[in-house]
Amino acid sequence: MDLNDTPEQAAYRAEVRAWLEQNASHAPATRGRGDEEGAVEAHRAWQRKLAEGGYVGVTWPAEHGGQGKGPLHQVVINQEIARAGVPGILDAIGVGMLGPTLIAHGSDEQKQRYLAPMLHADEVWCQLFSEPAAGSDLAGIQSRAKKQDDGSWRLSGQKVWTTNAHFASYGLLLARTDPDAHKHKGLTMFVVPMDAEGVTIRPLRQISGEPEFNEVFFDDVRLDPGSEVGPVNGGWGTALTTLMFERLTIGAGSEGMGYRADRFARAIASDPAAAKDPEVRARFGELATELLALRFTGYRLLTAISRGQIPGPEAGMGKITAVNGAIAAGDLIADVLGPEALDPKSEWSYLISFLPGLKSAGGTEEILRNTVGERVLGLPPEPRLDKGIPFSELRAKERQEVAS
Amino acid sequence: MNFDLSDEQVLLREAARDAFSRVRTVEAARDALEGGELPDLWPTATTAGWTGLLISEEHGGAGLSAIDAMLVAAEAGRVLASVPLLGHLPATAIVNAGGLDEETLRKLAAGELRAAYVPARPGDDVDSAWTVDPRGGRRRAAAPTVVRGEDGLATVSGSVAWVPDAVGADVLVVVGVEDGSGTPVAVAFGPGADGVSVEAATGIYDATRPLGHVTLDGACGRVLAADEEQLRRAWFLAHTLIAAESLGAVEECLERSVAYAKERYTFGRAIGSYQAVKHALTEVLRRQENTRSLLYYAGWAYVDKPDEFAAAASAARACGGAALDFAAREVISVHGGIGATWEHDAPLFFRRAQLSRRLLGGTGDAVDRLAGEMLAGAAA
Numbered sequence: 019m020d021l022n023d024t025p026e027q028a029a030y031r032a033e034v035r036a037w038l039e040q041n042a043s044h045a046p047a048t049r050g051r052g053d054e055e056g057a058v059e060a061h062r063a064w065q066r067k068l069a070e071g072g073y074v075g076v077t078w079p080a081e082h083g084g085q086g087k088g089p090l091h092q093v094v095i096n097q098e099i100a101r102a103g104v105p106g107i108l109d110a111i112g113v114g115m116l117g118p119t120l121i122a123h124g125s126d127e128q129k130q131r132y133l134a135p136m137l138h139a140d141e142v143w144c145q146l147f148s149e150p151a152a153g154s155d156l157a158g159i160q161s162r163a164k165k166q167d168d169g170s171w172r173l174s175g176q177k178v179w180t181t182n183a184h185f186a187s188y189g190l191l192l193a194r195t196d197p198d199a200h201k202h203k204g205l206t207m208f209v210v211p212m213d214a215e216g217v218t219i220r221p222l223r224q225i226s227g228e229p230e231f232n233e234v235f236f237d238d239v240r241l242d243p244g245s246e247v248g249p250v251n252g253g254w255g256t257a258l259t260t261l262m263f264e265r266l267t268i269g270a271g272s273e274g275m276g277y278r279a280d281r282f283a284r285a286i287a288s289d290p291a292a293a294k295d296p297e298v299r300a301r302f303g304e305l306a307t308e309l310l311a312l313r314f315t316g317y318r319l320l321t322a323i324s325r326g327q328i329p330g331p332e333a334g335m336g337k338i339t340a341v342n343g344a345i346a347a348g349d350l351i352a353d354v355l356g357p358e359a360l361d362p363k364s365e366w367s368y369l370i371s372f373l374p375g376l377k378s379a380g381g382t383e384e385i386l387r388n389t390v391g392e393r394v395l396g397l398p399p400e401p402r403l404d405k406g407i408p409f410s411e412l413r414a415k416e417r418q419e420v421a422s
Numbered sequence: 423m424n425f426d427l428s429d430e431q432v433l434l435r436e437a438a439r440d441a442f443s444r445v446r447t448v449e450a451a452r453d454a455l456e457g458g459e460l461p462d463l464w465p466t467a468t469t470a471g472w473t474g475l476l477i478s479e480e481h482g483g484a485g486l487s488a489i490d491a492m493l494v495a496a497e498a499g500r501v502l503a504s505v506p507l508l509g510h511l512p513a514t515a516i517v518n519a520g521g522l523d524e525e526t527l528r529k530l531a532a533g534e535l536r537a538a539y540v541p542a543r544p545g546d547d548v549d550s551a552w553t554v555d556p557r558g559g560r561r562r563a564a565a566p567t568v569v570r571g572e573d574g575l576a577t578v579s580g581s582v583a584w585v586p587d588a589v590g591a592d593v594l595v596v597v598g599v600e601d602g603s604g605t606p607v608a609v610a611f612g613p614g615a616d617g618v619s620v621e622a623a624t625g626i627y628d629a630t631r632p633l634g635h636v637t638l639d640g641a642c643g644r645v646l647a648a649d650e651e652q653l654r655r656a657w658f659l660a661h662t663l664i665a666a667e668s669l670g671a672v673e674e675c676l677e678r679s680v681a682y683a684k685e686r687y688t689f690g691r692a693i694g695s696y697q698a699v700k701h702a703l704t705e706v707l708r709r710q711e712n713t714r715s716l717l718y719y720a721g722w723a724y725v726d727k728p729d730e731f732a733a734a735a736s737a738a739r740a741c742g743g744a745a746l747d748f749a750a751r752e753v754i755s756v757h758g759g760i761g762a763t764w765e766h767d768a769p770l771f772f773r774r775a776q777l778s779r780r781l782l783g784g785t786g787d788a789v790d791r792l793a794g795e796m797l798a799g800a801a802a
Contacts, residue, residue: 019489019722020424027423090423283800293797294548296790303789306796307737311712314719317425324423335708384697391700395680395707398695 021317023094031094037071038102045104058185061108065139068107075113075137082121082133089266089323111181112136112143114267116190119207119260123248128209132188141187146177146210146234147257153179153378154385156192157202157254158404158412161236163193165250169243171208173216173236179379183219183232186212190260196251197410204409205253208245215239226371227362264380265329268337277340278313279306282347285355285366292354301350308343312336331393334386341383345373425718427493434490438497441466447503447630451770454504454629463505467533470494472507474531476515481524482531483514488659489721492666496717499667500674502770504630508663509538509587512656513595516608520647521574530593538591540582540636542566542598542606543783544654544732546791547798552599552606554582555783557635562783566598566638568607568645576609576645577617581637584781588634589622595646596638597653606653609643617641628770628777655724658735661788662720664778665735665742669717672710672742675749675771679703679756686756693756702752709745716741733795736788743778743785750775 023031044067046060068074069083076091078084085091099106107113117136120128135141152158161175173193183189189210196204212219216239221229248256283306292298315336319329348370352359359366377383391397403419404412427435445461454460467473472494477483484490491511498505514530514537522530529535542552542565553562566580578598588594594611611618618641623633648656680703683694693699716738723734750772754761761768779785 019426019428019718019726021722021726023423093423279796280800283796287797287800290801293801299790299793299797300786302797303736303740303791303793306792307716307740307789308712310719310734310737310792311715311741314425314715315711317423318715318718320423321425332707332711335704335711338708339712384701387701387704388697390704390707391694395676395694395700395703397680397683397700397703398692400695400697401691 027090027094030091031098034073034095034098035102037073038098038104041067041071042102042104045102058108061105062139062142064105065107065109069138074107075117078117078121078133078137082117082129083137090320093320108139109136109142109182110267111145115260115263116143116145118263119190119256120247122259123207123256125244125247127244128247132209135187142182142185144180144183144186144189144212144232144234145260146180146183146189146191147260148179149176150178150233154382156257157205158409159192159194159205161191161193162197163195163206163208163241165195171241171243171245173208173210173239173241175236177234177236178222178231180219180232180234181230183212183234184221184229188212189234190247192253192257194409195253198408199251200406201404201409201412202254204251205257206250207247207253207256208241209247210236210239210241210245214241224371224375226368228368230372230375262328265331265333266323268329268333268380277309277344277347279309279347282306282309282351285351289354298350298354301346305343305346305350308339309347312339312343315339331386331389334381335390337380338383338386341373341377344369345377348373425722427489431490431493435493435497437470438472438494439500441470442497442501442503445501445503447501448767448770451502451504451628451630452764452767455773460504460630463503464533464536467505467507473510473533473536474514476511477518477527477531481518482528483518484531487721488662488724489718491659492662492717492721495663495666496670496673498670499774500670502630502671502774504632506536506538506587506591506632508660508667509585509591510536511663512539512541512660513537513593515659516595516597516646516648516652516656517593517610519649519652521608521644522610522646526593535592536587536590537593537595538585538588539656539660540585540588540594540596541657541660541782542582542653543787544606544657547794551604552597554580555584555781557583564599565606566596567601568598568609569601570607570645571642574645575642576607577640577642578609578638579640581635583635584623584633585620585636586781587632588620588636589632591620594618594620594636594643596636596643597656598638606650608646608648608653610646611638611641611643615641615643618643626777628773630774631777631781633781651728655728655731657782658720658732659724660782661735661739662717662724664781665713665720665738666717668742668746668775668778669710669713671771671774672706672713672745672749675746675753675768676703676706676710678767679706679749679753683756686758699756702755706745706749706752709741709748713738713742713745733792736792736795739788740785740792743775743788746771746775747779 076085076087080086163171163173191208191210195206216237218235222231224230287293474483475486479485552565556563568576570576592613617639619637620634686693720734720738723731753768
């Protein structure tokens, strides 16, 4: 067992560190609140700078502007960025998940057109998958795209929990294209220009009062011919690729989620009486156990990734550990610091407000446990109402169930 | 970065699993509760070379590390095998630092002699005194006092309760504190040393776990070379072994639970299809994998990050103890009423979980230790 770099990784780390030292003065301080637009522009410029240095999309193939390196190089960059105390890239969702989906399933034309501006943050992307009535059951989406005689598409529907939509240029959108097919079979993935006529973006304020997400409405939006990514009615397979890259992104970033036991220890130790209080110690010891386990499970995951393995659904268990561990930490810190911890200016106030929503983000605890139970432990699935019938009939069936 | 077992370690684990599979250890665990004889697994340990695992090659051992010891302990725990390595391995880690003659070391490595670690808990950020487990109650007892004499000998007085594998050991490695200074020191006693008595504990809830109460009354033994840091490490090494045993037992509980949840039907469906059952079993899996990660952390820290070994071992102990308690209750629940009957195996894992969590300070103490280590580190 060895957490040290190989000589090659060490050399790369030194290179990244030197570059960051030289260029850190260009980095925006932290993600700004208040001056949102200015903050986005500063962050955009920072990603462009990183891209020019060759540190954005390092795992992308060289022909698409990447460096053709392995995921551990990305991990080294993440670690060095965290160490330098500078922000990461603006468009982590695009570069980490949506770009790789385009590389895997997009047409040559799409790759040519979209990848380079994505890498340089000239065009930021957003992920348009979840809907008000389809989150855990993603294949139940109802946004509808209809093909026109000229090969273009007409899109109507609503998406939600869309990070970055308010400054994104494009979105990768999953829509239903054949309602008469089984729910997984009638879906198609599209590229959607966010400035198209009929697109409305509204911020969704969270518990903290901050708008972390948006809801996006599509009212008869015209999509050019050739906007589809991957096969028509094969969108579920395309979406699975995105979700696989999501796991890889989470895996590679598991160390950097910020939910580290030592960070929370500092807050508690600031009160010497708390640090000696048996109840505080019992609670802190329990949550520190969980968060240390998370950190070292992350190293096991990285080891698997470095050997070319793709993390399986069990990686989702880390999210459960992280969120619940951080919730326990926020709760304990508020008990120790008192109402001051809940002051909106406090980092703990923000953490405490952020976590209830994070519990559902990227898969609720319940759906993650279902997936792990079925795919890792091999337990049988629950009986389903949606097997073997067209999506259009499923909706009627659901309404019937509610009525009875 | 390589945070996984080496090929040699995987082989060691496979060999241990294979060796234990030849003995009906789980049945023996039940019989032993009714006075049956436990199979003697010491020859298995000797043949496999586990007895010399933590003794350097120059002294006739294998010169391996904590992680290797944990892998063997996990396989023993999986089948509730009663093999006195929890006493022997930390003791050999201490004597390996010097103080005993070459011949004795070689015999300990070869398993011709069996050692037992008579543990003392290192002081912490709240109280710096070294203490030992009392017979009962929350108040910890003072560690035995050591008075140094001539020729590397010392007299030791005090008592330590609930010591794993002490009964019948050839060499007792007692951790006490020097009279006056309170500095910890280890003293070794040979078989039948004057003033040493080991009383076999009775009414042991998990019969695979022999425990003894050790009393020293002016007993004269040989002072060992291990320093304070090495004696600290021995305490936490024992924690990792208990945690590793727990991991193996959790894996077995989960495997049995999943198998049954697939074949038992209610209301026309396998019970494993219900979320209530499925989610509980994924929780066993989550705790199992967290324990494994923390054991790897402890194994890595033992060698590469000694400053963090106490925290890592404590976290592993806390996580493993809670995981086994959860897994043992779950394997009973999944099986329904039959899971709580004498003839079922589940209660044997339950018994293991309950007793193991109370040994060597208990898992609550491990939680407190982790908190103390991290909070003191953060304040510094």
